[in-house]
Amino acid sequence: MDLGKDPLALDRQVCFALSVASRSVIAIYRPLLEPHGLTHPQYLVLLALWQSSPRSVRDLAETLRHEPATLSPMLKRLEALGYLTRRRDATDERQLAVELTEAGRALRAEAEKIPYRVVERLGMELGELEALHAALTRVLEATR
Numbered sequence: 001m002d003l004g005k006d007p008l009a010l011d012r013q014v015c016f017a018l019s020v021a022s023r024s025v026i027a028i029y030r031p032l033l034e035p036h037g038l039t040h041p042q043y044l045v046l047l048a049l050w051q052s053s054p055r056s057v058r059d060l061a062e063t064l065r066h067e068p069a070t071l072s073p074m075l076k077r078l079e080a081l082g083y084l085t086r087r088r089d090a091t092d093e094r095q096l097a098v099e100l101t102e103a104g105r106a107l108r109a110e111a112e113k114i115p116y117r118v119v120e121r122l123g124m125e126l127g128e129l130e131a132l133h134a135a136l137t138r139v140l141e142a143t144r
Helices: 014-036 040-051 057-064 068-080 102-111 114-122 126-142
Strands: 084-088 096-100
Touching: 014 040, 014 102, 014 114, 040 057, 040 068, 040 084, 040 096, 040 102, 057 068, 057 096, 068 084, 114 126
Parallel strands: none
Antiparallel strands: 084 096
């Protein structure tokens, strides 16, 4: 494997490109989420819940690759916004169940516009974004 003349050149580092791209893409989401009082991490929680609700905190943490302790403040904030509820699971008191409220379910209709606006803002072909997503998914799998 040959990494070229300068394997430490900043502009050749995958970690640098991922870091800057991540911050830049998340910045596109910010003005789209602000009217709903959401941050990007909170939006990811809602995406997971729109996919399946109710869910345990442990399941959400695994899905989002967060520690449950990191997730708790986000869930509290989303509950304060009226988008979800947290309650002890009736079948296992040790588990905390997270469920969308009516307002949380209704927000999905508004949120469905967000991916289209992000794709438009990025100005990339859908095929390019799908290929990027596939490559990033392989990166995620390699880092598990």
